[in-house]
Every structure is written in structure tokens, then in C-alpha cells.
Amino acid sequence: MIQFAKDYIPLYFAGTLVALGVAALSMALSVGIGLLGALGRMSGNRTARSVTSAYVAFFRGIPPLVLLYVVYFGLPSWAQELGVRPLADFLAPLNNRIMSAVVAFGVNSGAYSTEIIRSAIASIHPEQMEAAQSLGMSYWLAMRRIIVPQSARVAFPPLGNEFIAVLKGTSLASVIGVTELMRDAQLVAAATFRNLAAYTLAAVFYVVLVIILQSVVGRLERRLSLVHK
Amino acid sequence: MLAGPSLGQGREETRSKPGTLLSAAAEQTTRYEGSGGPLLQLIDVSKYFGKTPALSDVNLTVNRGETVAIVGPSGSGKTTLLRCINFLVPYDSGRILVNGRLVGYREQQGNTVRDTGHNVNEIRKRIGMVFQQFNLFPHRTVLGNLIEGPLYVLRITRSEAVTRAQAALELIGLMDKVEAYPDQLSGGQQQRVAIARALCMEPELMLFDEVTSALDPELVGEVLSVMRQLARKGMTMVVVTHEMEFARDVADRVVFMEASKIVTDQPASDFFERPSTPRIGAFLSRLSLPRNSD
Ligand SMILES: Nc1ncnc2c1ncn2[C@@H]1O[C@H](COP(=O)(O)OP(=O)(O)OP(=O)(O)O)[C@@H](O)[C@H]1O
Ligand SMILES: [Mg+2]
Numbered sequence: 001m002i003q004f005a006k007d008y009i010p011l012y013f014a015g016t017l018v019a020l021g022v023a024a025l026s027m028a029l030s031v032g033i034g035l036l037g038a039l040g041r042m043s044g045n046r047t048a049r050s051v052t053s054a055y056v057a058f059f060r061g062i063p064p065l066v067l068l069y070v071v072y073f074g075l076p077s078w079a080q081e082l083g084v085r086p087l088a089d090f091l092a093p094l095n096n097r098i099m100s101a102v103v104a105f106g107v108n109s110g111a112y113s114t115e116i117i118r119s120a121i122a123s124i125h126p127e128q129m130e131a132a133q134s135l136g137m138s139y140w141l142a143m144r145r146i147i148v149p150q151s152a153r154v155a156f157p158p159l160g161n162e163f164i165a166v167l168k169g170t171s172l173a174s175v176i177g178v179t180e181l182m183r184d185a186q187l188v189a190a191a192t193f194r195n196l197a198a199y200t201l202a203a204v205f206y207v208v209l210v211i212i213l214q215s216v217v218g219r220l221e222r223r224l225s226l227v228h229k
Numbered sequence: 230m231l232a233g234p235s236l237g238q239g240r241e242e243t244r245s246k247p248g249t250l251l252s253a254a255a256e257q258t259t260r261y262e263g264s265g266g267p268l269l270q271l272i273d274v275s276k277y278f279g280k281t282p283a284l285s286d287v288n289l290t291v292n293r294g295e296t297v298a299i300v301g302p303s304g305s306g307k308t309t310l311l312r313c314i315n316f317l318v319p320y321d322s323g324r325i326l327v328n329g330r331l332v333g334y335r336e337q338q339g340n341t342v343r344d345t346g347h348n349v350n351e352i353r354k355r356i357g358m359v360f361q362q363f364n365l366f367p368h369r370t371v372l373g374n375l376i377e378g379p380l381y382v383l384r385i386t387r388s389e390a391v392t393r394a395q396a397a398l399e400l401i402g403l404m405d406k407v408e409a410y411p412d413q414l415s416g417g418q419q420q421r422v423a424i425a426r427a428l429c430m431e432p433e434l435m436l437f438d439e440v441t442s443a444l445d446p447e448l449v450g451e452v453l454s455v456m457r458q459l460a461r462k463g464m465t466m467v468v469v470t471h472e473m474e475f476a477r478d479v480a481d482r483v484v485f486m487e488a489s490k491i492v493t494d495q496p497a498s499d500f501f502e503r504p505s506t507p508r509i510g511a512f513l514s515r516l517s518l519p520r521n522s523d
Binding site for chain 1: 315317346347350351353354356357358360362364365366367368377378381382383410412413426427430
């Protein structure tokens with residue numbers, strides 16, 4: 001077991017980096033979607049509200065693995081068959097496994113981020129908006145300068161947890177051949193026939209990674225806190 | 230919410246440090262002084278929340294440099310009146326004029342329509358508002374709170390904004406708290422910073438909504454003392470308050486509201502010496518105004 005670990009740790013490290021990269025890109029997409037989604041959910045515009053609610057309901061309901069299949073196996077070939085050139089070009093990047101994984105996980109997680117950011121914004125007292133407006137700030141300026149920065153501090157811990165969930169979810173990308181941690185474990189298992197060792201080592205990597213991330217999130221959380229006493 | 234027990238607190242303190250704030254910012258004196266004439270006019274203003282009237286045909290004129298105290302029982306419409314002035318609450322009918330300019334509405338082909346957000350903000354820039362709950366921005370330092378509006382609304386330079394902030398901090402006597410966050414300050418200090426935040430916009434009118442009601446009694450005096458300085462410097466102020474002593478000593482006029490209406494509007498001395506209706510007598514006696522000690 002020790003020798004086994006020694007032999008494969010470098011490979012697992014490489015897989016971990018890929019997993020982290022995919023998770024980070026997915027999370028960036030997720031937060032971007034979440035911010036827009038939250039503003040849409042809280043908007044006075046009825047269409048914006050229904051579109052964003054539908055998005056949340058829809059993508060929270062789809063298992064990420066199903067979404068990944070749709071995005072990677074479904075969309076590019078569908079556009080190809082349809083023969084609409086611009087659409088095919090637009091979706092061509094999804095032939096890249098990593099790109100597909102990022103889009104699928106980002107769009108899936110975006111539904112959760114939308115809810116996290118929406119409730120963070122809602123947790124800021126409406127008096128903050130009034131104070132900003134009484135200074136002559138427009139709604140959007142007040143959002144940008146006063147409400148969103150405060151909400152970001154509130155949203156940070158749950159978004160940190162969401163990032164950890166996304167990171168664990170990247171193991172699904174192994175099914176489309178992204179050589180992240182889980183995929184590496186599968187390859188090792190196939191080559192050595194030592195299933196238990198191969199997957200246990202992967203499990204250990206995930207656990208350690210998550211513990212590290214959790215402590216980083218905790219530290220940042222304290223630093224970003226609105227309480228200064 | 231009646232602040233009966235806290236009435237008159239802090240008076241000694243106020244007197245024991247005469248004029249320190251005033252002298253500190255004496256060079257600003259002229260800034261707040263206008264040229265006379267009504268700065269604020271409310272004409273037949275009404276506001277309903279659903280079927281509940283919050284303001285019924287309210288008429289009020291405030292001249293430049295005047296301090297008008299608004300008093301009255303809970304739910305009489307005092308907060309609504311203030312919030313209509315800077316259009317945080319849209320009024321239903323009548324007209325509100327600040328500097329002769331209609332607030333929140335404009336004429337369009339003979340109809341009165343809601344004014345643009347831009348125009349409303351133009352008016353809000355010139356009206357400072359101070360809230361009962363301070364409402365400082367908790368994610369910014371004291372300095373950050375003070376320069377936020379000047380930088381992003383007035384769009385003056387950072388160094389100008391900081392200069393203004395320093396003058397305002399001197400006025401409220403909190404020069405040593407520039408880098409503090411609001412939650413590191415006492416309630417009284419926070420409220421003084423909130424006043425300073427409004428002053429940094431160099432407003433021509435200041436609105437105060439029960440700004441001492443959320444404070445511990447021993448902190449009321451320091452906030453009232455800052456407001457006294459402003460009144461003395463000629464700032465135009467509309468002050469909703471339960472601090473009757475403050476109203477008597479500082480206000481030029483006292484407006485008594487009840488059930489969404491202005492019942493009386495008289496010089497402060499008349500209001501306290503010769504209550505014009507029994508209701509005012511009853512209101513005052515409930516607040517147990519201490520007899521004039523001098
Ligand atoms: N946002 C609102 N929605 C519905 N009704 C409201 C709202 N704001 C105020 N009202 C009602 O309007 C009336 C006037 O309220 P307002 O807050 O102006 O009174 P007030 O004189 O400031 O009272 P207090 O001394 O308690 O602060 C009350 O009947 C109140 O219930
Ligand atoms: Mg009120």
C-alpha cells in the first residue's frame with residue numbers, strides 16, 4: 001500500500017489540479033450566473049423574474065451527470081446535424097471535454113448560487129438602500145456600492161460550501177474522459193487491478209483537499225466579516 | 230415611541246463644553262446660510278397607504294435657515310412627511326417644492342407624471358437625511374461612509390472629499406475615529422457620523438427622523454448638541470423629535486401633527502407657553518416636560 005501510494009501520488013496530484021481547475025472555472029461561471037440570476041429574481045421586471053425562477057427550478061432539478069451528457073454528447077452533434085453554421089461554431093468549444101464539464105457544472109451550480117446570492121441580498125436591511133438613495137444614489141449605484149458588497153460577505157460562506165460541492169462533483173467528469181482525480185484513479189485501477197487501493201487513495205485526496213478548502217474558506221470568512229469588534 | 234424618561238438628558242453635558250464644535254468649524258458658517266425665502270414648501274400634500282391616510286392636505290413652509298420641529302403622537306404621519314420630502318415615499322397628491330422645484334413629478338403635456346430617477350436624485354443630493362437607526366454602511370470605515378456620496382454621487386475628487394470629511398469629523402468631534410468601523414462606535418457616535426455623512430454632501434436642507442430615539446439616554450446629549458451647532462450655523466432643518474426641550478430651545482417653529490394632519494404650526498415659544506388646543510396640553514403633559522429651570 002505504501003509503495004502503491006508512492007508510485008501513484010504524482011499522478012493523483014496532477015488529477016487533483018485538474019479537478020481544482022475545473023471546479024474553479026465552474027464556480028466562476030456559477031457566481032456570474034448567480035449574480036445575474038439573483039438580480040433577475042429580485043427585479044421589478046416580471047419577465048426577468050419568471051425567466052430566472054424557471055432557470056433555478058429547471059437546473060436544480062437536473063442531475064449534473066445528465067446535464068453533462070446533454071452538454072457534451074448532445075449539443076455539439078445536434079448543432080452539427082441541424083447544419084446551422086453559426087450555431088455549430090458557437091457550440092463547437094463543447095467538443096472540448098473540460099469546456100463541457102465547466103459549462104455543465106457551472107450552469108448547474110449557478111441555480112444554487114442564484115438562490116444563495118438572492119437570499120444574501122435579501123438579508124441586507126432595506127434601510128441600507130434608503131440611506132444610499134437619500135444620498136442621491138441611483139438604485140444600481142446603491143446596489144453596486146452598498147448592497148452587493150455587504151451581500152458578498154453574507155454569501156461567502158455558503159458559496160464556499162457550494163464550491164466544495166462543485167469540487168466533489170467534478171469527479172463526474174471522469175465519465176466523459178476528463179483526466180481529473182477520479183479518472184486517474186480509474187486508470188490506475190484498470191492497470192493494476194488494485195481497485196480498493198486506487199479508489200481509497202482518491203478518496204483520501206478528496207478528503208484532504210476538502211479539509212484544506214474548508215479551513216481557507218473559514219479564514220477568509222473571518223477576514224471578510226462585517227463584525228469588527 | 231415616546232422618549233419620556235430620556236427627556237432633557239444630556240443637557241448638562243451640552244452646556245459643560247461650550248462651543249467647542251462651533252469654533253472647530255467656524256469657517257464653514259457662511260456655507261449653510263441662504264438668501265432667505267422659502268426653501269421648502271408643501272402644498273396640500275396627501276399620502277395614503279392603502280386606505281390609511283398618512284398625510285392629509287398637509288401645508289408647510291420652511292424658510293432658509295429655519296429649524297422646524299415636528300412633534301406628535303405615534304402614527305401621526307411625521308416619518309411619512311419627511312420621507313415624502315426626498316421622495317423615498319411617493320406622495321399621492323399636492324405639491325412639494327424644494328427651492329421652488331417640484332419633487333418627484335413633472336409636467337408633461339398638461340399631465341403630471343412621475344419624474345425621472347435622475348431628477349429625483351438631483352434633489353436628494355441636496356437634502357440630507359438622518360435616520361432613527363443611523364443606517365451607516367457597516368462595510369465601510371467612518372471615512373468610507375463620509376466620502377461615499379461625495380465621490381460617487383457628487384463626483385468630486387478624493388482629496389476634496391477627504392477634506393470635507395475631515396471638516397465634518399471636526400464638527401462632530403470624532404477626528405480620532407476616521408478609520409473605525411461603525412460597529413466599533415457607540416450609538417451616539419454612530420449617529421453623529423450619520424449626521425456628518427449627510428453634511429459631506431453639503432445639503433441645503435437636513436431632515437432628522439427621531440434621531441435620538443434609539444439611543445441610550447446618556448448618549449442623547451452629544452447628538453442633540455451637534456444638531457444645535459447646525460441650527461446655530463444657519464442650516465435649514467426639519468426635525469421630527471420627542472425631545473421637547475430641544476424643540477423649545479432650538480426650533481424656530483413647532484409643528485404638531487395628529488392623525489395625518491398638521492394641527493398647529495406656531496413659534497416654539499407659543500407652542501410651549503400657550504398650548505392652543507387641549508390635545509397639545511395633554512400630549513405635552515404625557516411627555517412631562519420639565520419646567521424651565523432658568
Ligand atoms: N410603509 C407603510 N405601509 C403601510 N402603512 C404605513 C407605512 N408607513 C407608514 N404607514 C402608516 O401611515 C401612518 C403614519 O405613519 P408614520 O410612520 O408616518 O407615523 P409617525 O408619526 O412617524 O409615527 P412614529 O412616531 O411611531 O414614528 C400610520 O398609520 C402608519 O401605520
Ligand atoms: Mg416615525
